[in-house]
Amino acid sequence: PTTRTFKIAAVPADGVGTEVVAAGRAVLDALAAGSGGAFAFDWTEFPWGCGYYERTGRMMDEDGLEALREFDAIYFGAVGWPSVPDHTSLWGLRLKICQNFDQWANIRPVHFHPGITSPLRKADHTPLDWVVVRENSEGEYAGLGGRNLSGRGPGNEVALQTALFTERGCERIIRFAFDLARTRPRKKVSSVTKSNAQQYGMVLWDETFVRVAADYPDVETESVLVDAMSAKFVLKPEDLSVVVASNLNADILSDLGSALAGSLGLAASANLNPERRFPSMFEPVHGSAPDIAGRGLANPIGAIGSAALMLDHFGLPDEAVRVNKAIEATTASGVLTPDVGGTAKTSDVVASVIDHL
Numbered sequence: 001p002t003t004r005t006f007k008i009a010a011v012p013a014d015g016v017g018t019e020v021v022a023a024g025r026a027v028l029d030a031l032a033a034g035s036g037g038a039f040a041f042d043w044t045e046f047p048w049g050c051g052y053y054e055r056t057g058r059m060m061d062e063d064g065l066e067a068l069r070e071f072d073a074i075y076f077g078a079v080g081w082p083s084v085p086d087h088t089s090l091w092g093l094r095l096k097i098c099q100n101f102d103q104w105a106n107i108r109p110v111h112f113h114p115g116i117t118s119p120l121r122k123a124d125h126t127p128l129d130w131v132v133v134r135e136n137s138e139g140e141y142a143g144l145g146g147r148n149l150s151g152r153g154p155g156n157e158v159a160l161q162t163a164l165f166t167e168r169g170c171e172r173i174i175r176f177a178f179d180l181a182r183t184r185p186r187k188k189v190s191s192v193t194k195s196n197a198q199q200y201g202m203v204l205w206d207e208t209f210v211r212v213a214a215d216y217p218d219v220e221t222e223s224v225l226v227d228a229m230s231a232k233f234v235l236k237p238e239d240l241s242v243v244v245a246s247n248l249n250a251d252i253l254s255d256l257g258s259a260l261a262g263s264l265g266l267a268a269s270a271n272l273n274p275e276r277r278f279p280s281m282f283e284p285v286h287g288s289a290p291d292i293a294g295r296g297l298a299n300p301i302g303a304i305g306s307a308a309l310m311l312d313h314f315g316l317p318d319e320a321v322r323v324n325k326a327i328e329a330t331t332a333s334g335v336l337t338p339d340v341g342g343t344a345k346t347s348d349v350v351a352s353v354i355d356h357l
């Protein structure tokens with residue numbers, strides 16, 4: 001008899017999303033099969049995404065959020081296809097889930113894998129490992145603003161895109177970053193803003209950072225402007241442990257981080273509702289990659305790493321470590337997809353990870 005069953009909603013959505021979600025599911029199912037009945041995963045797959053939009057005019061069911069609510073977690077692929085405007089597909093599915101389920105903490109580890117060449121020469125001889133903590137509920141992605149506010153029409157349009165910063169929103173993500181830093185070998189938090197140019201929201205963030213930092217005297221801190229931080233990712237990444245930033249800035253920085261590790265296809269992420277009032281969502285950082293979709297070329301490591309973050313969330317940290325070690329063993333043995341210089345297919349990587357489990 002199975003002692004613990006986790007109910008997971010799979011939302012592969014578009015492009016390589018379907019390929020990498022299938023990959024992650026295969027790894028988790030192999031893990032469960034080998035657990036001697038200690039745990040199992042009960043999957044329900046939802047057909048939402050751009051194909052669904054073409055058929056129904058909606059990115060997800062009208063009562064989709066209600067349906068998702070009862071799950072222990074959501075395992076997400078990627079949303080977006082050239083047939084649907086990107087802001088329609090992103091807001092209609094991924095951002096809708098993140099915002100309605102108050103998944104305010106987006107955790108994006110930047111992890112360097114053995115056997116994968118980083119574009120940073122330094123990575124060959126310097127241990128590098130940091131985590132981007134992204135504010136995931138407000139900031140630049142609050143969805144506030146409007147178009148054609150002047151009423152002057154084409155050629156003279158005016159658009160406003162307003163960023164929202166609340167003291168409560170800043171405080172909870174900054175505290176989250178400090179608590180995370182305390183669990184890491186290097187107890188340091190780097191806060192990222194652009195408060196020299198953006199004098200309201202980002203100054204509120206900076207001041208909140210200083211106030212919260214006082215509660216964590218054992219954690220080192222620094223405040224860095226986002227342009228300088230992007231340079232630091234490249235030039236002095238060994239100085240980073242936890243990097244906390246607003247929605248847009250952290251989105252950009254985490255893509256940079258995953259590229260430095262070798263490929264966008266490697267990066268994992270967790271969208272957490274830390275209070276656990278709603279399900280959290282686990283997804284690779286990358287998008288639907290229409291340029292390589294449907295050919296078995298997608299790197300599944302970001303999605304499999306996201307499954308490991310989900311195991312952590314389920315209270316199975318040892319299993320999460322096992323999955324991450326199996327990923328390392330796979331990259332170390334040279335089973336690599338084309339984005340990281342190999343010739344392996346998605347399915348070869350999955351088979352190798354399962355072998356190493």
Ligand code: NAI
Nearest residue numbers: 078079080081086264265286287288289291292298299339
């Ligand atoms: P993308 O991440 O889909 O692709 C950027 C580049 O990285 C492409 O050259 C692609 O081939 C490569 N790449 C991405 N994932 C890969 C993987 N697993 N293995 C190997 N190579 C991989 O970003 P792009 O091109 O800007 O956006 C494509 C679509 O995805 C758009 O519709 C966009 O809105 C959507 N998108 C969705 C996201 C999400 O659902 N979380 C995040 C980012 C973009």
Ligand code: MG
Nearest residue numbers: 251252255285
């Ligand atoms: Mg992104």
